[in-house]
Amino acid sequence: MPRAGLVFHAVYGAVCGTHPDLKPWHFQWLATKDLYRELGVLAPQLKGRILDVGCGRKPYRRWFTAANEYVGLDITADSDADIVVVPGERWPLEDASFDAVFSTQVLEHVRDFDNVRSEIGRVLKPRGRAVVSLPFIYSEHGAPDDFRRFSAYGAAQIFPADWEILKVSRLGSVGSSLGVLFLNWIDVSLSKTRPTKILKVALLPAWIFVSAIVNAVGAILDSVGDQSITYVNVLLVFAKPGAEG
Numbered sequence: 001m002p003r004a005g006l007v008f009h010a011v012y013g014a015v016c017g018t019h020p021d022l023k024p025w026h027f028q029w030l031a032t033k034d035l036y037r038e039l040g041v042l043a044p045q046l047k048g049r050i051l052d053v054g055c056g057r058k059p060y061r062r063w064f065t066a067a068n069e070y071v072g073l074d075i076t077a078d079s080d081a082d083i084v085v086v087p088g089e090r091w092p093l094e095d096a097s098f099d100a101v102f103s104t105q106v107l108e109h110v111r112d113f114d115n116v117r118s119e120i121g122r123v124l125k126p127r128g129r130a131v132v133s134l135p136f137i138y139s140e141h142g143a144p145d146d147f148r149r150f151s152a153y154g155a156a157q158i159f160p161a162d163w164e165i166l167k168v169s170r171l172g173s174v175g176s177s178l179g180v181l182f183l184n185w186i187d188v189s190l191s192k193t194r195p196t197k198i199l200k201v202a203l204l205p206a207w208i209f210v211s212a213i214v215n216a217v218g219a220i221l222d223s224v225g226d227q228s229i230t231y232v233n234v235l236l237v238f239a240k241p242g243a244e245g
Helices: 003-016 029-045 113-123 174-189 194-202 204-222
Strands: 048-053 067-074 098-104 124-135 164-171 233-239
Touching (some): 003 194, 003 204, 029 204, 174 204, 194 204
Parallel strands (some): 048 067, 098 124
Antiparallel strands (some): 124 233
């Protein structure tokens, strides 16, 4: 990323927050407000050895206050991963060696989807927990590595039928869905060419103001919307079958 872009993102992050601490005037706030609230409750309950699949810069590490060990795994060395893996290959981890696996907003991006879910199952201990979040209504992002979306029903089938589903949460509603699509569209439109990027910098105060208004309206609509069919993300907690050791 050019230096000017890095400076812009640094300023924007300082004013609007960074994941997972986004301010209500960040253009991604509607996409994450309910997800981060739930994960902030779930993560501290996970104990023992925790594997964060697709850890990136490990923005969620501080949530795992009850963990004995936190291990980050990713496919790129340009991350804070403890273990860098090759897509499609077996992970350099022992069978049944983790008490919980955590993966948030990652599985829609993996090319080797079947291998990743198989490896999660392999390294997880019997009765271990898999905490997984996935987008349902969201813009294409991370191109060209954006391959799938999941309804709550589709996400429930990620692991074999004998896995117990302990929790399914549909997160966000019509307000969040419409708001985040609208704000993402503006952000992408202003990031395409050099002139629009300059305009984006010049209009930063207005962009923050518009984001705050859209977020507020979206949150209000969420409170009256039907979350059963219109939602941004789905969060699930699975338990691997078997007897605890």
